Amino acid sequence: MGTNQPSSNEAADQPNTPVYRRLARRLQERVDAGAYPAGARLPSEPELAAEFGVNRLTVRQAVAELERAAVVEIRRGVGTFVRPPAVRVSITVDPRSQRFDLGSVHAALPDGDREGRAPGDGEFVVAAPAVTGSAEDAEAARRLGRTARELSRVDSVIRLGGRARAACSYWVPFGPLPAELVRPGRPGNLVPALARAAGVELEYDWRAFGAVGADLADAELLGVPPGTALLVREGVSCTPDGTPALYVRRRIDGSSARFVLHFRDR
């Protein structure tokens, strides 16, 4: 890395630490130290390559790691910028009422994203894929205690503040679904619509939280690079007598949302 002295006091670099990772660490140090404050533009890739005496591709590898760690934001044609501390939608979960309070979602949007309730806000069907027995479909079948061929599926995206916030997939153990319900572009919340179509009432059985890198399809739906960390909320809803009736899997950009459980009375 040119004539610059190696720094990085933490986690002593092993002898074989690649150049791009050392570079990433040095850039991270500059961010931490405030040399590149939040919102500031980093030097351009050719500039960094010249400063550290490495190839531009090596710089790109370093910066790409920082981007995946949400340290910087890369804007094509413009530059690379230090991300301000994450401001995320908080979705309240009341453990006692056993319900998610989604009314707070829009109110909690960061100011920059506010712009009033955008005309495009809401949930919209994007597709009703055939259930083929893929890994996802097999998982849904297992969760519902059915075989994949008994299931119908519909996918949607939730838009808020003018951008896609969540990708949703629903599996139900009946079908075919009404054509109007699964028409791509159809607006309106799908869970009540599916409950109506099935003629049942739904209540939560369980919900789980996980994290996964965005696959190619989700990346496209959400407008993020593939591999971006997504918060996954999945679970089963059932009828009052306990029959599993819906498996849902939502993927939400991790940098823009989180779920909060409050345990004390307010």
Place this chain on the structure above:
Amino acid sequence: MGTNQPSSNEAADQPNTPVYRRLARRLQERVDAGAYPAGARLPSEPELAAEFGVNRLTVRQAVAELERAAVVEIRRGVGTFVRPPAVRVSITVDPRSQRFDLGSVHAALPDGDREGRAPGDGEFVVAAPAVTGSAEDAEAARRLGRTARELSRVDSVIRLGGRARAACSYWVPFGPLPAELVRPGRPGNLVPALARAAGVELEYDWRAFGAVGADLADAELLGVPPGTALLVREGVSCTPDGTPALYVRRRIDGSSARFVLHFRDR
């Protein structure tokens, strides 16, 4: 991409879709179709480069996306393999008792990771970093309603089944902490130890779930590539009178764990 016909029936490729992404899609299709079944080794990078008539680096970009999306696992010196469906630790959360049942964690470990309770299992201090006012420290201070200089911090890692499963950071509004408590390598659960050191009882105020790409430090602690999707559980515990007394932030490899909330009586 050589003479191979473009396929990919979904999400019609825009005219400018880069070669590596088309290639990623085609490989994904082969995985979905079972042409490369779970556990199978993909052709080597030079082989794929030859088959598709592209440079090896282009192949690597495609495979890297699939790796970040947890579709394949790359084993250096060996090959690239299709990942079997994720088997993850389920951590039960009972919304009524307001407590996480961690006893089930080890029992829920996937068979391949079982090997009995490994001798290295448990929580271990890794460092007691100075609270400097970094973005993380500032967040902790805000959550606790204190200034950063009033806080002490200690970091740990939780090992289970022979590997690091979670990275943990704790902030408390007093100090200095007993040297023995924060000695690197010290085994034992930190939350009760911190409560004892403070002479208080702790109960949950709130807990939140989020997702983030692993930064360089967490990647090293957890033995995963930087940018790997991590599930973040953070929150505040307080004394019985409601005074915030602990801010905790745990990062868990998303592909190996998830949190489950059960809403129905068993």
Place this chain on the structure above:
DNA sequence: CAGTGGTCTAGACCACGAC
């Protein structure tokens, strides 16, 4: 040792955004 993936270079051309 042979084969695999990991890193790095030099150079080229392209697409996007702002001016």
Place this chain on the structure above:
DNA sequence: TCGTGGTCTAGACCACTGT
């Protein structure tokens, strides 16, 4: 138009893994 990041190539060398 210019500067930014995005993609791609050809070729080289290295580090790791299994035999």
